[in-house]
Amino acid sequence: MPASTFRDLSLGSKSLVLLELLVFMAGILLAISVNGWLSFVEQMTLPSNVMFIYALVFALISQLSCLALGLYNSKLRESFRGLFRRILLSIAVAFSIVTIINPFYGQFALAIEILGVASFLSLLLIVVIRYTAYSLDLFGLNKRNVLILGAGERASIIEKRMRRDVDRQAFKVHAFVKMGGDSEDGISRETKIDLEGSLVNYALDNDIDEIVVASDERRDNLPVDELFACKIRGVEVTEILDFIERETGQIAVNLIYPSWVIYSNGFASNNYLRNALDWLFNALIAFVLLLITWPVMLVTALMIKLDDGWSAPIFYRQERVGVDGQPFHIVKFRSMRVDAEKNGAKWATKDDDRTTRIGHFLRKYRVDELPQIYNVMCGEMGFVGPRPERPEFVQSLVKTIPYYNERHNVKPGLAGWAQLKYPYGSTEEDALEKLKYDLYYIKHRSFFLDLLILIRTCEIVVFGKGR
Incomplete structure (x- = not known):
């Protein structure tokens, strides 16, 4: 992994990278040890320094594969099923690459069965780590930093309906941005800000992962160009209805408007x-x-x-x-x-x-x-x-x-x-x-x-x- 790429990662991602580096190395060493106990394939005894080099190369190739598939991206928002698919594909790609370069080790080349066992053990260990991290949000990879664009009646549903920690397991609210036309009977307890400068700069400076559009007055009131600029810079932009639907498993009937129903995915029964x-x-x-x-x-x-x-x-x-x-x-x-x-x-x-x-x-x-x-x-x-x-x-x-x-x-x-x-x-x-x-x-x-x-x-x- 290039040093510049590693420096760009968040602290949580760096911790996960180092932990999984050790796990991948342990995977190859465990596979060699298991073969030593069970002797399921003939393999010469490797010197300690060769085993270490092999484990390090195996780990680095595996992590490059994981990096290529976005598994160390702090902005990755996937269900655990999606994460599992990425992990499985990453390890399959790494196994293919390691198998190709394996003959270059000459007399110290490992049997392909050992590489297969190492990949399988790595898969099991990484899945356990990722599941634990996903469930407990240990590395901060699963919690989005959300900025709410609006502080009126529509935005207040987040304060009223998602006020407990258990309701915000997947996100944290950075602040509510006051917008023109917002109802006075809106946000009362949470942080409200008057955004005078650029929305794009504010989002990037504060590591905002997602902007939720929740202003009461939308016509000629939304900073469309700014939202577009945020979008192309990797900040997710979500409508309040979609945000509530995703986080609560319900559709806010009192906020629905016909065009949302028409253009949103779903509601199709002609299967x-x-x-x-x-x-x-x-x-x-x-x-x-x-x-x-x-x-x-x-x-x-x-x-x-x-x-x-x-x-x-x-x-x-x-x-x-x-x-x-x-x-x-x-x-x-x-x-x-x-x-x-x-x-x-x-x-x-x-x-x-x-x-x-x-x-x-x-x-x-x-x-x-x-x-x-x-x-x-x-x-x-x-x-x-x-x-x-x-x-x-x-x-x-x-x-x-x-x-x-x-x-x-x-x-x-x-x-x-x-x-x-x-x-x-x-x-x-x-x-x-x-x-x-x-x-x-x-x-x-x-x-x-x-x-x-x-x-x-x-x-x-x-x-x-x-x-």
């Missing part, structure tokens, strides 16, 4: 292969789940009868709004009294006094949801999607909450992103909060997101975290 296999996949899983849970459902039916009397109904059918706004009847085990809605439709609350004794248990472990397997088999629901609401509530919510109808663009589900991220809701304000997560799911829905939601839902069921 024909997915749509064609959707019902088949859900019906198959529903059938398997039915085979596993029918004894539980049989015992549940018996417990409801014993609790409420033999004449009391076991199931509860209720009209809900499905995909494209079409109504259907959801089937659940009855967890409330028979006369629970004698005075009309009401929101269910956390500690609802209409819930029966057995109903508390059924809700806590989500057993009351099992009969909806029938709805899945009928194609009215999927396993994952926004929870279906009652028509009476939908009519009111569509009038008061913007974009509420968009949640009906996909099938409702037994489990959902909103159910994982937000506690039990019983008001219009709760419905708004849950919509933010539902829209995020609709925008990003994929097989892997569905799988994550199902796994997290299993955790809720097993540990009784339901409400």
Whole structure:
């Protein structure tokens, strides 16, 4: 690695470079030692100085490969899966280069099997180090230094919604820049600055990684040329909606404007292969789940009868709004009294006094949801999607909450992103909060997101975290 390149790295990156230099050297030395113990390939004993030179060359080539793929870039913003791909490719490239130069060592050349073991051991060790560093932000490579352009109402959502350390694990706010037209009822507790000079110079002088555009008044008010100059100098420029979406896993419905929806990635549901296999996949899983849970459902039916009397109904059918706004009847085990809605439709609350004794248990472990397997088999629901609401509530919510109808663009589900991220809701304000997560799911829905939601839902069921 050239000295000038090393000098340009941050302190955290330099520490990581030196640590991984030792790890790569240890990788080749461990591989030679393992071969000495197991003798899986014939190899002459190398003098200590030759082993050291080989280890150093192996390490430097590996690190040059890592450097070329951006693994020591302090501004690299990748998920751990992305980091793993880069590490894997870096070590594969390094292995190829080391294999090519290996014959030049003459009689001291290592067997290719030893080089392979060294590369594998290095991969394991580097992945462990990177995962630890990524999770704990040990070297500061994972935390962006963010400058918020705006200090009014739109910017205040960061102060209000992301005020805890746990909400800012991936970034730190450098300051909020006051902009013309910003509401006075904006940022109240955090650092605000009046930026009189160049935005570009300020960003570069203060090592700003990202600028979030969050001004209340955008028309003829944004320093477009300055933002463009920041962008081409490697400072990321992000719109406040995209920033909130990325950091919180929700879409700020109250900040949405139509052009953002039109031009943003996602919200596409015309994945024909997915749509064609959707019902088949859900019906198959529903059938398997039915085979596993029918004894539980049989015992549940018996417990409801014993609790409420033999004449009391076991199931509860209720009209809900499905995909494209079409109504259907959801089937659940009855967890409330028979006369629970004698005075009309009401929101269910956390500690609802209409819930029966057995109903508390059924809700806590989500057993009351099992009969909806029938709805899945009928194609009215999927396993994952926004929870279906009652028509009476939908009519009111569509009038008061913007974009509420968009949640009906996909099938409702037994489990959902909103159910994982937000506690039990019983008001219009709760419905708004849950919509933010539902829209995020609709925008990003994929097989892997569905799988994550199902796994997290299993955790809720097993540990009784339901409400």
